[in-house]
Amino acid sequence: MSNTLMKTIDDDEFSISVKNLTKSFKNQKVIENLNLNIHAKEIHGIIGRNGAEKTTLIESIVGFNEIDQGEIRLLNFDSSINREELMKHIGIQPQVANLLPRQTVNETIYLFSSFYKETMEPKEIMELLELTEISAKRVKDLSVGQKQRLLVALALIGNPSLIILDEPTTGIDPQIRQLIWNVLRGIRNEGCTIVLTTHYMEEAEKLCDRISILHDKKIIVSGTPKEIINTHRKKTSDSLEDVFLYLTGSNLRKEVD
Template identity: 40%
Template sequence: MIEQRFKCPNCQEIATFYGNPGETKVVTCAACNTKGRVIIPGEKQDNNVAIEVSHLKKVYDDLIAVNDISFTVKKGEIFAFLGPNGAGKTTTVEMIESIRTPTAGAIRLLGADTKTGFNQIKERISILPQEFHSFERFTVRETLTYFSKLYKKRANIDEILDAMDLQSHEKKLYRNLSGGLKQRVGVALSLVNDPEIVFLDEPTTGLDPKARREVWQVIANLRNKGKTVFLTTHYMEEAEHLADHIAIIHKGKIIAEGSLQELLTTYGEKTTLYIKNCHSEDARQLLEEKGFEAHSSGNGDIMVKIDYKEKVLEVLSELRHECIEYDGVDIRGSNLEEVFLRLTGARLTEEAET
């Protein structure tokens, strides 16, 4: 929301009010009760958008760290922001969080321009940094209670403990918790002000696979509660498992964006269906006649290239219809890591970046 001023046509009194660009507001003068209709300048905002980044740019001397990028994050979704070291990922996130000032471009959080309206929405967002630490001698409940008192709006601590599955640990000292539990407490802390947007920076770094999956469930629960989650991660499997929408930044530019399936379809190799020991020499020809790209391996197996896994049943249905027998099937498709490597030529690592 942005601040606007209304000058009463009757008594010339100035009234201050807040609204969104493109919105029409009826303002009542406090001095004489005269009403006036005001249209706030700017384009009307999409109420379903939580984060809007427009033509964002950051320049350090001769280095263009972020180069004219634009994207939106919808309310209630998990958005994964990926990029190799030096890609501009951290710089972008810090500009969205108002830690760094953009060279050019605009950022809106919940409809508010962060340049002028960040103070109005800062309590509606929450940021969990990668390097999170709490008071060693506080219990879990004391930790949540302490930090909740820093905000005007506070969530119910019991509800947070329940949502994060921390009820049985609430009396434990923070210093005695495992790494996985400390991360869950961190995510729980990001909810004490009942935020609408939660920024999670590498929330599972350093955790073992079991603890990592426990945190994944916690993050998924945030989406179930209607929260918008902006996630940065070095684990491709994490983005595959959690994200509704994924953006990949490389050399300061957004080079790919979409759902997991959209990225795999657009940038990944076709899925290969291996039909094991197919008992018919006519199977390959049959599948080709049906429009499939099929190849014989010479050992009785047939390889069929398909655009997406849902086509598997269609292929097998054709074989059953012609009473063609086979010993089994194996499906091998692209994954997000393969797409990432193809687009950037680099792997995600756990080192610091620009």
């Protein structure tokens, strides 16, 4: 996981720094004056209720959405100025990816590896995510778990310094979730920064070094899971899920929950 951009990021610096980010759709603000700092070489989880605009935040950070205002720095570079260079060092796994349905797993991974100068070996990434046995299977025939593993593999194939994953373990079996967790921990230990959105409290608590809670258009709290629990709990037995409910409310919202 070494490249020239990675050398500019020290442990005490930020891989992502977002200041006063505002984003609107149809003149309605969905993110407003949001601030977020993500340390280098950590797994950082962004959690929030359904409809909290976690995906919008991720897409705004990487430049898929045009923002109304704000400053975004990725890997110590202004993302608006250095976007083309930055994207060579960032791996992204969206919730929905438009892969070629008739391509095999093997063909898809080799295709994506051709987009980068420095890549992980396709065979290595397939072994890492246990895709070797299904390498001849077409994308359209993959199960949910198989497709999620493929999407994570494609985010890693470019040997990035920063990896951004949008709900990478939604709808998959615990065994596959544990596999993906272990892969992400290994990548983090090699010096990579990983950002993921999730609505699984267990995932946020067990996998992430630090988390941020997105609510009401802003990041309302950031810290380690333990710090957030200890600061906001009402009972000594409270879990992260209990604290999350205290901070974001427990009422169901029509057409969202």
